Amino acid sequence: MRKEREEDVEINLTGEETPSSSNDVKPKWYKRIRKGITTSTADKKETPEGLWSKCPECNYISTTTELREGLYVCPKCNYHHRIGSEEYFDIIFDDKEYEVLFDNIKSKDFLNFTDLKNYQKRLDDIHAKTDLKDSMRVGVGKAKGEGLVVACMDFEFIGGSLGSVMGEKFSRAVDYCIAHKLPFIVISKSGGARMMESAFSLMQLAKTSGKLSQLSDAQLPYISILTDPTFGGISASFGMLGDLNIAEPGALIGFAGPRVIKETIKRDLPEGFQRSEFLLDHGFLDFIIDRKNMKEKLAQLVMLFRS
Amino acid sequence: MPQYPNRQFLDFEQPIKTLYEEREKLKQSAEKSKIDLTDGINKIEEAIIGQRRDITEHLTPWQRVQLSRHPDRPYTLKYISKIFTNFVELYGDRNVKDDKAMVGGFAQLDGETIMVIGQQKGINTKTRQLRNFGMANPEGYRKALRLMRLAEKFNKPVITFVDTPGAYPGLEAEERGQGEAIARNIYEMIRLKVPIIIVIIGEGASGGAFGIGVGDKTLMMENTWYTVISPESCSSILWRTWEKKEIAAEQLRLTATDMKGFGLVDEIVPEPLGGAHWDYDEAAEKLKVSIKNALAEIKIAEPNKRVSNRIEKYGNMGFWDEIVEEEVENIQ
Numbered sequence: 292m293r294k295e296r297e298e299d300v301e302i303n304l305t306g307e308e309t310p311s312s313s314n315d316v317k318p319k320w321y322k323r324i325r326k327g328i329t330t331s332t333a334d335k336k337e338t339p340e341g342l343w344s345k346c347p348e349c350n351y352i353s354t355t356t357e358l359r360e361g362l363y364v365c366p367k368c369n370y371h372h373r374i375g376s377e378e379y380f381d382i383i384f385d386d387k388e389y390e391v392l393f394d395n396i397k398s399k400d401f402l403n404f405t406d407l408k409n410y411q412k413r414l415d416d417i418h419a420k421t422d423l424k425d426s427m428r429v430g431v432g433k434a435k436g437e438g439l440v441v442a443c444m445d446f447e448f449i450g451g452s453l454g455s456v457m458g459e460k461f462s463r464a465v466d467y468c469i470a471h472k473l474p475f476i477v478i479s480k481s482g483g484a485r486m487m488e489s490a491f492s493l494m495q496l497a498k499t500s501g502k503l504s505q506l507s508d509a510q511l512p513y514i515s516i517l518t519d520p521t522f523g524g525i526s527a528s529f530g531m532l533g534d535l536n537i538a539e540p541g542a543l544i545g546f547a548g549p550r551v552i553k554e555t556i557k558r559d560l561p562e563g564f565q566r567s568e569f570l571l572d573h574g575f576l577d578f579i580i581d582r583k584n585m586k587e588k589l590a591q592l593v594m595l596f597r598s
Numbered sequence: 599m600p601q602y603p604n605r606q607f608l609d610f611e612q613p614i615k616t617l618y619e620e621r622e623k624l625k626q627s628a629e630k631s632k633i634d635l636t637d638g639i640n641k642i643e644e645a646i647i648g649q650r651r652d653i654t655e656h657l658t659p660w661q662r663v664q665l666s667r668h669p670d671r672p673y674t675l676k677y678i679s680k681i682f683t684n685f686v687e688l689y690g691d692r693n694v695k696d697d698k699a700m701v702g703g704f705a706q707l708d709g710e711t712i713m714v715i716g717q718q719k720g721i722n723t724k725t726r727q728l729r730n731f732g733m734a735n736p737e738g739y740r741k742a743l744r745l746m747r748l749a750e751k752f753n754k755p756v757i758t759f760v761d762t763p764g765a766y767p768g769l770e771a772e773e774r775g776q777g778e779a780i781a782r783n784i785y786e787m788i789r790l791k792v793p794i795i796i797v798i799i800g801e802g803a804s805g806g807a808f809g810i811g812v813g814d815k816t817l818m819m820e821n822t823w824y825t826v827i828s829p830e831s832c833s834s835i836l837w838r839t840w841e842k843k844e845i846a847a848e849q850l851r852l853t854a855t856d857m858k859g860f861g862l863v864d865e866i867v868p869e870p871l872g873g874a875h876w877d878y879d880e881a882a883e884k885l886k887v888s889i890k891n892a893l894a895e896i897k898i899a900e901p902n903k904r905v906s907n908r909i910e911k912y913g914n915m916g917f918w919d920e921i922v923e924e925e926v927e928n929i930q
Contacts, residue, residue, distance in 0.1 A: 395920055395921040395922065396918050396919070396920055396921075397918060397919040397920075397921060398918060398919075399917060399918060399919045401917040402849075402851055404849050404850075405849060406836035406837055406846075406849065407836065407837060407838075454916075455915075455916030455917050455918050456916075456918050458915075458916050459916055459918055462913060484804070484826045484827070485826075486826060486827055486832055486835065486836060486850075488826075488917075489825045489826055489849075489850045489851055489852065490824060490825045490826060490850075490851070490852070490857060490860070490862050491860070491862070491915060491916055491917065492826050493804060493805075493808055493825065493826040494862060494912060494915040494916070495915070495916065496781075496784050496805070496808055497784055497787075497788060497808070497812045497912040497915075498912045498913050498915055498916065500781075500784045500785040500788050500812075500912075501788045501908070501909035501910075501912050501913055502909075502913070503785065504785065504788055504789050504909065505909065523805070524804075524805060524826070526777030526778075526781070527765075527776075527777045527780040527781050527784070527805040527808075527809070528780075528781045528784060528785075529781070530777065530781070531775070531777050531778040531781040531782075532781050532782070532785055545772050545776075545777065546765065546767070546771070546772060546776035546777035546780070546805070547765075547767030547768075547771070547772065547776065548767075551767045552767050552768065552769060552772065555766075555767045555768060556768055556769055560769065561769075564769070564772070565772060573773050573774070573775065574775075575775050575778055
């Protein structure tokens, strides 16, 4: 049985770590006399950082090497770990060879938006931390010899949120596809629209749809791959508009986040709600694909469209 | 506007409520004592207009959000009845059911047949529930799309009235593909061959609004808001409290003036002093003028050109830095 992960999808949009629940005041049955940790660290065994990885689903512990070789899929329960554009490009493109396109576009704080943190500061901090310029990267290369353009989101960057830069990269990627007669693949992983760009982020829904319309007129295939999680503005635009909509197993996909729905209807959500399998059952996906078969399947589909 | 005492007043409208009460007292005593108190009543009327003007001049973004949700504000069907003639309402998405939060049908604008579509809110507890507070389900968006295609087939322009706190975040809505329904509408509206005019008449909340919000011209009434998230939700996510909604409303730059300034909407439609709820006729009249002008302007273009203009218009929306070798800044 799949363990239901309680997750606040929207909170990812702040680009901060998920807040700990330590603020929930619970009655304490013990009393701390001395503050801080006083145990000696002299005998502590040093373990190198990041050598082991625990599966959030089944708690299986594997080495990071093992995990990487298995394309970041839990060998025990097939849980698909969240990975970024770098990993997806390596998985899809032959010999991990590809060219990154439009990497010179960067987000900017046009509205001078400040919540708990200034937007520009947020952008700079995340850039410093992850070296990413925004939440989407576009790569062109070959999969099993078939040429394709892949636009992939990075959840690390403000929850993979859709802002002006994603909209622009998406548009240029479509133009590139049309100019080079290549199919367009988008791998979505996003909490939704980027609030710090306000209505500009909303307008990206129409901007990207307009480009898809042109791609469609050029009779080039558009394949949308939905991964965990895909919500809000993405599912309400190009995420659901693929000639084919495909998802990784167990991915949480929907329009409204589970927390919001739960608060609205005031009852618990059924098990498996908004998972890929649920969407497949309700007719919104063409099929679900394991990450290890993704490259082969994409190449096969591109071949079928082409020949 | 409902007659006093059924009129409802927002917190910043309280001075007007006091004036209303005074006027009422004066009217009653005039009736009782048969003394002519017209002068006094007229003075109060003037004071009310003064207050309305004062409110209009000092509205904060959050107060505009409040006005857009004023319980006495005119909704889609009200505007339709005042601006159009021969309205024939059409129901159903031909798939699941009829969504009462989304209304639409053929109507005439000074003799010209138009397809009008919009979200509809209720005016009392019962109808508010019936209309689901203006929050459409997927079948609402699919009904809207069906009507738009019908309009396209018979070459009739489409006018949509946007007024929603958001698409309904329900369990069945997800089962029936809320995201897909909105996505499909946005995609089809970009490609629709006939002229489309969007009017934000109240709340323009994110995807729920945008699902009927893509067109050649977007008009925004003076006291409405339009952005990617409601200020309350924005506050709860970014500030992690519901209390910062006023600040969120400012930061989001969601007013008509902001949106026009950014070039994201084309025109601001003026409202009666103090808001559209003060005078439905005046509000509808002003809106009608704007709609007619906008329609005349976009009807000229040839259909394919209109679609490519639309794609180009939305394609130009956004801002970013482009890093060129010499680090030249390119502001879009």
